[in-house]
Amino acid sequence: MLEVRNLSVAVGRFLLDDINLAVPSAGCHAIVGTTGSGKTLLLESIIGFRRPSRGSILLDGRDITGLPVEARGISYVPQDLALFPHLTVRENILFGAKVRGISDSGHAELVERLVESVSIGNLLNRSVANLSGGERQRVALVRAVATGNRFLLLDEPFSALHEGLRRELLFVLKELQKSHGLTVLIVTHDTEEAFFLSDTMSVLLAGVVRQNGTARQIYERPASHAVASYFGIRNLFPGTVSSVTDREIMVSCPLLGTALKLRNSAGLYSSLLPGTSCTLGIRPENVMILKPGMESKSRDNILQGTVARLFMRGASHCIIFAPDSNGPSVEIDVPDYAFRKLGIVEEVPITVFLKAESLFFINESIQAQ
Amino acid sequence: MTWKRLSILCATGIFVVYGGLVASLFYFFRGGVFHDALLSERTWFAIRLSLTAATAATLLSVLVGVPAAYALSRHEFPGKAAIDTMLELPMIVSPAAIGAMLLIFFNTPAGQWLQGWGLQFVFSPGGVILAQFVITAGVATRLIKAALDEIPRRYEEVARTMGASPAIAFARITLPLCRRGILAAAVLTWAKAVGEFGATITLAGTMAYRTETLPIAIFMQLSTANIEGTVSLILILTTLGFATLFAVRILSGGRRDA
Numbered sequence: 295m296l297e298v299r300n301l302s303v304a305v306g307r308f309l310l311d312d313i314n315l316a317v318p319s320a321g322c323h324a325i326v327g328t329t330g331s332g333k334t335l336l337l338e339s340i341i342g343f344r345r346p347s348r349g350s351i352l353l354d355g356r357d358i359t360g361l362p363v364e365a366r367g368i369s370y371v372p373q374d375l376a377l378f379p380h381l382t383v384r385e386n387i388l389f390g391a392k393v394r395g396i397s398d399s400g401h402a403e404l405v406e407r408l409v410e411s412v413s414i415g416n417l418l419n420r421s422v423a424n425l426s427g428g429e430r431q432r433v434a435l436v437r438a439v440a441t442g443n444r445f446l447l448l449d450e451p452f453s454a455l456h457e458g459l460r461r462e463l464l465f466v467l468k469e470l471q472k473s474h475g476l477t478v479l480i481v482t483h484d485t486e487e488a489f490f491l492s493d494t495m496s497v498l499l500a501g502v503v504r505q506n507g508t509a510r511q512i513y514e515r516p517a518s519h520a521v522a523s524y525f526g527i528r529n530l531f532p533g534t535v536s537s538v539t540d541r542e543i544m545v546s547c548p549l550l551g552t553a554l555k556l557r558n559s560a561g562l563y564s565s566l567l568p569g570t571s572c573t574l575g576i577r578p579e580n581v582m583i584l585k586p587g588m589e590s591k592s593r594d595n596i597l598q599g600t601v602a603r604l605f606m607r608g609a610s611h612c613i614i615f616a617p618d619s620n621g622p623s624v625e626i627d628v629p630d631y632a633f634r635k636l637g638i639v640e641e642v643p644i645t646v647f648l649k650a651e652s653l654f655f656i657n658e659s660i661q662a663q
Numbered sequence: 664m665t666w667k668r669l670s671i672l673c674a675t676g677i678f679v680v681y682g683g684l685v686a687s688l689f690y691f692f693r694g695g696v697f698h699d700a701l702l703s704e705r706t707w708f709a710i711r712l713s714l715t716a717a718t719a720a721t722l723l724s725v726l727v728g729v730p731a732a733y734a735l736s737r738h739e740f741p742g743k744a745a746i747d748t749m750l751e752l753p754m755i756v757s758p759a760a761i762g763a764m765l766l767i768f769f770n771t772p773a774g775q776w777l778q779g780w781g782l783q784f785v786f787s788p789g790g791v792i793l794a795q796f797v798i799t800a801g802v803a804t805r806l807i808k809a810a811l812d813e814i815p816r817r818y819e820e821v822a823r824t825m826g827a828s829p830a831i832a833f834a835r836i837t838l839p840l841c842r843r844g845i846l847a848a849a850v851l852t853w854a855k856a857v858g859e860f861g862a863t864i865t866l867a868g869t870m871a872y873r874t875e876t877l878p879i880a881i882f883m884q885l886s887t888a889n890i891e892g893t894v895s896l897i898l899i900l901t902t903l904g905f906a907t908l909f910a911v912r913i914l915s916g917g918r919r920d921a
């Protein structure tokens with residue numbers, strides 16, 4: 295397990311403040327955040343390139359905070375990959391073994407398996423200068439894993455690749471992680487990449503971890519406006535708690551002209567008092583459009599309104615829904631097949647349903663984990 | 664006149680000035696005198712001393728310059744800006760002043776203490792090497808630092824995550840990647856050392872068969888109004904210099920690794 299405890303790092307006027315996170319053994323943890331939020335700085339501090347002003351870093355319970363980089367046992371793939379340009383692919387991959395004086399058959403077998411698993415056997419004698427983007431990524435991944443370290447840190451390794459190649463390499467990395475039992479910490483600003491790869495996640499904004507949790511928790515329940523905004527969720531509605539039971543919360547949303555019901559999952563919000571100000575949110579892909587004539591089983595969380603604007607996004611369509619209450623518009627993401635089936639056009643009246651399970655609750659005084 | 668034409672005219676103008684100076688040598692060139700100079704034992708001593716001292720000074724400059732340039736390129740430490748500025752001292756102060764500063768130093772208690780240990784530099788061949796080293800060390804460090812700055816430190820960082828110590832990462836990764844830059848710096852340092860005059864004559868003097876380098880021999884010929892002899896020695900020095908520059912051109916024109 296990789297643990298970061300109360301880590302603070304200052305660089306100039308920027309402060310990475312009191313970072314706590316844990317990556318379970320053989321798990322993948324993603325750190326997401328905006329550019330300049332301190333993601334790379336955090337990674338560099340864990341690797342040992344930066345000296346923290348406070349806190350500790352532990353690998354399987356062993357404090358490595360004061361160890362030099364080469365003694366930490368953490369492999370690293372930087373954004374630019376940093377393949378050694380004067381060495382061949384084989385020499386790059388074997389560099390770690392060579393400097394450590396490892397020449398046993400077990401390591402040779404590991405390298406052989408790695409080379410085979412990512413299909414770079416035909417590249418071994420090539421200069422790294424003559425590799426394509428995808429080949430370079432594969433070599434960098436194999437080189438990092440071939441050091442024999444079980445901890446792998448990656449800094450936006452796929453950011454410069456086109457979509458097709460990026461998807462292909464995400465599968466390669468996932469497969470490598472599973473088959474070699476690697477504990478992976480990846481930094482990315484690509485939320486899709488983060489959700490695809492990670493079991494757990496941290497949202498790092500302006501040097502502060504704003505939310506830690508499983509990928510599912512963070513996807514479903516952003517803990518603050520800042521986190522929700524980072525994920526591009528614009529469906530945020532201010533309201534006031536009107537009632538709380540062990541199973542559900544009723545929130546009055548005057549701007550939407552209605553009260554919305556949401557699940558009080560595991561009694562997380564049972565201590566809330568009626569009258570508490572809060573914000574409700576829902577991801578655009580979770581907003582349901584009811585077909586004309588189709589009635590929802592529930593009478594709650596139904597909004598009437600019209601389609602204000604339509605945008606095609608490729609695999610899905612973005613619908614801007616204007617509620618009849620003249621409240622804030624609701625962004626809806628509809629898969630292409632559903633969009634075509636519904637036959638939606640601009641300015642037609644539609645009915646939308648905000649499922650209680652899909653709504654999330656933000657009260658900045660409560661940090662949902 | 665367009666900017667392009669103006670710039671080409673300036674470049675050509677510089678070539679005409681320098682080329683004209685070299686060409687003017689041939690007005691006083693005498694084949695017989697050149698032949699005699701080439702066969703002269705004193706000339707060959709001056710050539711040997713120039714080459715030997717310049718090579719020794721260059722080796723010293725590179726040996727000190729590589730780690731010094733590495734520190735300036737890769738690390739932050741107190742006094743870094745002051746050291747970086749001090750590298751320019753031989754260029755700001757004239758070589759004669761540097762030679763005078765060396766002479767003055769060897770007349771201080773610290774300098775005399777060093778001489779007491781047998782380290783004789785004043786009016787000795789050792790002084791030639793020391794003067795050339797002091798003049799070239801700053802330039803060599805500056806040139807090597809420029810070569811190191813071009814190699815991303817990320818390579819060394821990744822090498823360290825693979826188990827390499829800082830010294831191994833430097834030796835196996837950075838050094839091979841900037842070897843052309845260091846070699847080019849060494850050649851330019853050597854060329855500067857071969858042509859060094861001011862500091863050398865001030866510290867080591869003008870003793871024939873002892874401290875007389877080629878530039879000093881040229882000065883001695885000129886001081887006796889032997890123009891033909893001066894021209895012959897200048898042509899020998901110029902040939903050595905151009906051969907060095909040709910080597911630099913070949914080195915820097917080759918394939919870059921980084």
